[in-house]
Amino acid sequence: MDHRHVLRALSGLLIVLFVAMISSTVVSVALPQIIGSLNGTQSQYTWVVTATLLASTASTPIWGKLADLFSKKLLLQIAIGLFVISSIACGFARSTEQLIAFRVIQGLGMGALQVLVQVIIAAMISPKQRGRYNGYLGGVMAVATVGGPLLGGFITDTSWLGWRWCFFIAVPITLIAFVLLTRTLHLPEVRREGVKVDYLGATLIAAGVSLLLLWVTFVDNDFAWLSWQTLAMVGGSVVILGAAVVVEARVKEPVVPLHVVRRRDPALAIVASLAVGMAMFGGAVFLGQYFQIGRGNSPTEAGLLTIPLMLGVLVSSTVAGRLVSRTGKVKPYIITGVVVLTLGFLGLSTIDHETSLVIVSAGMLAVGVGVGMSMQNLVLVLQNTVPLSELGAASGAITFFRSLGGTIGVSVLGAVLANQVGVKIAEGLAELGIDPAASASGGSTLNVAAMPPQIQEVVRAAYGDATGHIFLISAGIALVGVVASLFLTPTKLRDSVDL
Numbered sequence: 156m157d158h159r160h161v162l163r164a165l166s167g168l169l170i171v172l173f174v175a176m177i178s179s180t181v182v183s184v185a186l187p188q189i190i191g192s193l194n195g196t197q198s199q200y201t202w203v204v205t206a207t208l209l210a211s212t213a214s215t216p217i218w219g220k221l222a223d224l225f226s227k228k229l230l231l232q233i234a235i236g237l238f239v240i241s242s243i244a245c246g247f248a249r250s251t252e253q254l255i256a257f258r259v260i261q262g263l264g265m266g267a268l269q270v271l272v273q274v275i276i277a278a279m280i281s282p283k284q285r286g287r288y289n290g291y292l293g294g295v296m297a298v299a300t301v302g303g304p305l306l307g308g309f310i311t312d313t314s315w316l317g318w319r320w321c322f323f324i325a326v327p328i329t330l331i332a333f334v335l336l337t338r339t340l341h342l343p344e345v346r347r348e349g350v351k352v353d354y355l356g357a358t359l360i361a362a363g364v365s366l367l368l369l370w371v372t373f374v375d376n377d378f379a380w381l382s383w384q385t386l387a388m389v390g391g392s393v394v395i396l397g398a399a400v401v402v403e404a405r406v407k408e409p410v411v412p413l414h415v416v417r418r419r420d421p422a423l424a425i426v427a428s429l430a431v432g433m434a435m436f437g438g439a440v441f442l443g444q445y446f447q448i449g450r451g452n453s454p455t456e457a458g459l460l461t462i463p464l465m466l467g468v469l470v471s472s473t474v475a476g477r478l479v480s481r482t483g484k485v486k487p488y489i490i491t492g493v494v495v496l497t498l499g500f501l502g503l504s505t506i507d508h509e510t511s512l513v514i515v516s517a518g519m520l521a522v523g524v525g526v527g528m529s530m531q532n533l534v535l536v537l538q539n540t541v542p543l544s545e546l547g548a549a550s551g552a553i554t555f556f557r558s559l560g561g562t563i564g565v566s567v568l569g570a571v572l573a574n575q576v577g578v579k580i581a582e583g584l585a586e587l588g589i590d591p592a593a594s595a596s597g598g599s600t601l602n603v604a605a606m607p608p609q610i611q612e613v614v615r616a617a618y619g620d621a622t623g624h625i626f627l628i629s630a631g632i633a634l635v636g637v638v639a640s641l642f643l644t645p646t647k648l649r650d651s652v653d654l
Contacts, residue, residue, distance in 0.1 A: 171235065171272055175238070182321050184311070211266030217410060234264050266554075274550050304461045308455030360411070363392045367563075371563075420536055420644050421552075429556045431533070433560035467524040467525075493529050501630045564632065579617035583612075587613065
């Protein structure tokens, strides 16, 4: 496809990516209000996010593999339909349990949209030129992440709309993208007969990861670290994931191609993506909660306060994308990105509920710059090493591990935050002479507005002070990405679409 036709098709793809991204960022700033109005708990807050990420993670390799076997355009249209239906269902949810269930379905659509957009762009454009278009992708991601919290805050604060429109708003935009792609996207269909998708491997991977995340959520609250429940859940997860590796090694068409991920550069890119995903998703998802519950800001104010994070993503991804296309070199930008990401989280690890917003903004800006420089370029490293016939599976693999990192990060950091908040609230209530066990308002729900003023202050201080701990853990995780990126081979990106 020439540049003009690429741009026409790209317009629809960018809208799809925009919708997939904004569906997360719109909800993130509204989540405290959503969970509060549905009388949900901190664990349910975490699982509204984790459920989507988990479903997206588990399905990503399957969508990637299907993209190698069937019509990429048809798969994208199916994913759009799935996403639209689930978004409408989320908007009508009447309880946190219903919302979590519908978010699982939404996660299936989001996982498909994210990986299929990358696969289709890679099928049209060579790796070297892709850096330029990745700049467009980064820009769209940044606009979605900047505009999402602002839009979510506005919708939540507007009485005649309400938080349910955070889900409904994606529907008309997605339908516009569907029409655009139907008219502009024209790819040659390559069908490979007699090839089967490895559903067993995908099921084992999803089951093993889900069991491990359930253990992270409940350990140290519902049962001890050293207990039969821990042994059963962790041991069971190890056995299931071990079985998944055996299956993937033996089947003809594995969901996660082990022969690709065993190579040095793809393996290092995956480790770095895993770390970046854990740090970014895990850390950023709780910023809206920090501003609203920890500092008492409104949803709109919380959205405005996250602008430095999104501005960093917008500027760094656009600039780095153009420099990568111009030079053909990608390693220096990845290393710089993960180092800046680590420093940003270290800065945020010092915050509490009274920290100057200048310090908080500087930390968020650094995190945004790091994400913008590293995330898409790590995908580019992997795509540069595989032929066109394996592009879907390879892209699905790295997206899978990045999403897996995000899922684990949200779950682990959410569990740490819940534990820290519980301890701090108990200490604060004890200082007021209130028995935490006898107080139903002692943080069991996030409906802070319904609590007495004294308890509100205790809860806000607890959330504000505990957030710094999870950013310190995020910095440690991002450091793993620094180490992995240092060992990448400094190769130049190829000019052709296929090897």
